[in-house]
Amino acid sequence: xxxxxxQKLISDFNDSPMRELEIETEGLKLKLSKNELSTxxxxxxxxxxxxxxxxxxxxxxxxxxxxxxxxxxxxxxIDAPMVGSVYLQPEPSKPTFVKVGSAVKKGDVVCVxxxxxxxxxxxxxxxxxxxxxxxxNEELVEFGQPLFRxxxx
Numbered sequence: 001x002x003x004x005x006x007q008k009l010i011s012d013f014n015d016s017p018m019r020e021l022e023i024e025t026e027g028l029k030l031k032l033s034k035n036e037l038s039t040x041x042x043x044x045x046x047x048x049x050x051x052x053x054x055x056x057x058x059x060x061x062x063x064x065x066x067x068x069x070x071x072x073x074x075x076x077x078i079d080a081p082m083v084g085s086v087y088l089q090p091e092p093s094k095p096t097f098v099k100v101g102s103a104v105k106k107g108d109v110v111c112v113x114x115x116x117x118x119x120x121x122x123x124x125x126x127x128x129x130x131x132x133x134x135x136x137n138e139e140l141v142e143f144g145q146p147l148f149r150x151x152x153x
Contacts (some may be wrong), residue, residue, distance in 0.1 A: 006030065019140060075131050077146035078124060084115030086147065088137045096137075098148070102130045110148055113141065128152040 013021050013032050021032045080086070088096045088111050098110050104124040111122045132149035135141060 075149045075151040076126055076128070077134070078110060078122065078148040078150060080113060080141040080143060080145045080147055081122070082113055082115050082120065083143050084113040084120075084141065086135050086137070086139055086141045087112045087114065087119075088133070088135075098130045098133075100130055100133060104128060104130060104150065111135075122147065124148075124150065126150055126152045 009023075009030075010032065014034075019034050021030075023030045088098075090097065090112070097112075098104055098108075104110060105127045106124055108124045109121045110124050110130075113120050113122055128150040130148055131151045134146050134148060141147065
């Protein structure tokens with residue numbers, strides 16, 4: 001593969017709906033990814049810098065909240081500790097780890113996140129009841145994205 005072919009491949013990848021592409025041939029290994037760092041991760045790396053996109057979003061959210069008078073559901077969230085694909089069940093033929101109304105104890109597995117072909121169990125930090133499942137099975141999640149809302153006991 002020469003440089004022009006690689007440029008064409010990158011251009012085609014950018015125009016496609018694919019999120020990741022990995023190609024390995026003799027003497028060449030190429031990995032392309034459209035996954036971005038979340039703004040929460042950027043804030044942790046640079047705590048004194050507030051991304052402009054987030055401040056606009058927060059401003060829109062506060063405007064929407066005042067217009068619609070919507071109040072977020074009470075409870076704590078279990079957030080994604082990494083970027084990856086979330087799996088709500090241990091195997092496709094098995095039931096979900098938890099669902100709305102499920103009682104969870106601190107340390108219970110609530111889902112699995114796959115990142116770079118490694119499966120990581122995500123465990124509850126609190127004892128309580130699942131009030132909301134905020135993601136879909138096999139959805140790509142960002143670092144810090146809320147996965148579940150738990151009402152603590």
